[in-house]
Amino acid sequence: MNAPDLTRPPLTIRRISLDTGRENVAVISRRSRALRPEVFRGFSRVELRINSKVLLATLMITDDDAMIGPDEVGLSEPAFRRFNEPVGSAVSVTPARSPASLDAVRAKIQGHTLSAAEITAIVDDLAHFRYSDMEIAAFLISAARFTTTDELLALVGAMASVGTKLTWDTPIVVDKHCIGGIPGNRTTMIVVPIVAAHGLMIPKTSSRAITSPAGTADTMELLARVDLDVEQMKQVVHACGGCLVWGGHVNLSPADDILISVERPLSLDTPEQMVASIMSKKLAAGSTRLLIDFPVGPSAKVTSANEAMRLRKLFEFVGDHFGISVEVVTTDGRQPIGRGIGPVLEARDVMAVLGNKPGAPADLREKSLRLAAHLLEYDPKLRGGTGYARAKELLDSGAALKKMQQIIDAQGPSPCPAELGSYAADVLAAADGVVNGIDCLRINRLARSAGAPVAKGAGIDLFKKIGDRVEKGEPLYRVYASDRSEFDLALAAAQAESGFAINHHTPADVDLVS
């Protein structure tokens, strides 16, 4: 009795210019020939079917025949793209039941643990857009309450198995990942060319900024094209031994992208979800050696050594299970790395380090060298303990810069002009003293409100870092924006609260990479 009602006439597909993000949306007329719209309300779910092809969508109802007539069903942009059938095709539209895997989610809500088969079914339905927003939220929140280690392993395995699975013809495929939160922390763009110049394979995919003023992909985009598909990425890696591309077109762990799109608005952030997200992507990417950077600081994502330890163990446990050698380093996350925050400014810092320019940010150089050193030690041919010296040699000799240029050429020319925002003003110290702290969250927010990362030239250029002595009225940093109203807002906010703590203590020294 739950079979589709095939005796009703099919509707013809029409495309509606509505970008509804992740959610599939279908529109029918209140006088539809194929459905009794009285039984529907807005945001019910319907099933569209052509032969064996099925799409689940959230329903909206219109009274406007110009939008959708009684014989039509309208598909929003993402639904139209995913269903991939031409306008005018005949499609059956029936009420949809929830995906069967939702029973497991309900059990999880009640406190049961899930089997690997149940988790695999959930991830499969997620990745194929069969869950509504609410249903995704239901899964995430039930899992946020508790996730057993067995559940976590099943989740990582299932997430890595849907979507692209890359394999490489060498046993040592290195990768690095930073859990984020630190402005200006663009070490990846220095580490990748060093490691590739040495001869280890490092096929790096990165994200665009989600809540920060720049991601590696946003910054790299100023130097080269980053929206490569899988085949194009493989060509670059085979030619250069490494790449710096955006993960968006490579489709590694698509379920993760979907989960993140709900975690973000709900600000859900549990260790297990972080580990599942990162490890599923690395597993799908074919990485075998992974270095993870945990910045620790009062305004970083990880605020204490205990928290870092727990998270490290979780990464190691999952890595061991899947045959990925995971190494976690805790780094100084008390302040931004480098000087620039925002894509253009960060690209400037990266190229200054790679080019051994005078005035290149020493902390960005030093951190990148230390991370690269860890990765180079994965090379069995390198004598133990010489990774740092080798990294420094590759950077100082210009080999890393040359490799970066090769990667840029292979990926293709950047589509973006690398211009700084035309509005700029300095934010000044309110008193004499020593910089004792820089609030990373605050600096991130200021750079975002100035327009970064959408406005590539917007952001913040730091003149002072922790330990620097400042005089009242001396500039702390410069705010850049490309848009007048964003500039006014960001500057006013920075002047109200700069994010700098200035007093007369001398800050404690912290080792950069543990």
Add this chain to the structure above:
Amino acid sequence: MNAPDLTRPPLTIRRISLDTGRENVAVISRRSRALRPEVFRGFSRVELRINSKVLLATLMITDDDAMIGPDEVGLSEPAFRRFNEPVGSAVSVTPARSPASLDAVRAKIQGHTLSAAEITAIVDDLAHFRYSDMEIAAFLISAARFTTTDELLALVGAMASVGTKLTWDTPIVVDKHCIGGIPGNRTTMIVVPIVAAHGLMIPKTSSRAITSPAGTADTMELLARVDLDVEQMKQVVHACGGCLVWGGHVNLSPADDILISVERPLSLDTPEQMVASIMSKKLAAGSTRLLIDFPVGPSAKVTSANEAMRLRKLFEFVGDHFGISVEVVTTDGRQPIGRGIGPVLEARDVMAVLGNKPGAPADLREKSLRLAAHLLEYDPKLRGGTGYARAKELLDSGAALKKMQQIIDAQGPSPCPAELGSYAADVLAAADGVVNGIDCLRINRLARSAGAPVAKGAGIDLFKKIGDRVEKGEPLYRVYASDRSEFDLALAAAQAESGFAINHHTPADVDLVS
């Protein structure tokens, strides 16, 4: 820095014929003058503001100027209605942050208990449509995991306080509620006229069917108008001492309606949420004496005496706290009550009982009398133990029927024709034996697939009940439908699995009302 960006030009409101149900939806152009749509994705949240009036909405983006131009913002039907500003009004549109109360939801997800103030803030935001679907799901699921008794009391109080709060000029205001799940269980339409005929006040609001083939409001609608607003309802109660109206226009506990709209698609159903839903509505309705009917049976909502006990204690606890005298009766929920299932058939049964017609269903009559007896005992002037006799007297004498007629006249004429579906066929016994069980879930589904409650004349008319002897080929029930394809589907499903268990045991006897 999170202040609205007032330096951007406002947009003008346009109305879009899209019924998006509970969710507020706003549409802007990808080339919008007031927003940088690049920073948005579909299903981001935006804040619309005119002076101090604010609406939160989920955003969709269009490339079609004919739908929404760069100077416009489109509001879906519910958003337009709720914002209540004319087409063409200038409105500022800015990115919306989540409601502040969502921090408490996040704490709850992490396992914290919430204060009364936090719960009140959540309910206030819910009732004012400030939560997205996902956010509502987040709250429900965090609460489904555990809800303390203090949290439950705070929830009931907060839910009852938003929306209409009815007060009556008498200390004894009786009410009844059935937790549902039993087909044909239309006792309310018999109990209300008996109790009102006696002289106790019983201002009854009922729901339409959500997952069953008929609600009291759907059935009553065949006899009288039910979509009364608060003032009209009060007039009926003052004139008749009781009413039988749909709760939808009375706006008791609007937060409950919103929670239910998410609980339903997720099939969330915890004791605490059931208690919060029912008790908040009764408190808002001004009820002081409440009788709750728990049908217990293998396919009922409550399947065991232990479960019934736990739920009863929870209702009593909340009732005591808010000064509502709650009495719970467990009733026989092993099979449907009466013969008809579906609005027209159920209205027929109700009127047969009220009219003392020969052949009126004895079980529906008996159960209604027993429930009415419990309610009549709330009258201090009635001698203890005489409630049943008094109820029977009011029914047998025709006083209850007369009262029903008075209520019908006061509420106004029914807008619906009371015609049975024109397609009908009998479902036959597959073997000789005795009816040992009737699956309530199955019967509900069959009646729904036949078209009930939307098709008022669709449903099932039972010829056999538990304990009846049947011969192979004898009709068990008749399926009615108004639509050919629904008829075919329902009949095929019924023939595949009738919902009747027939064997050679004699079923155990169960007392009707405990």
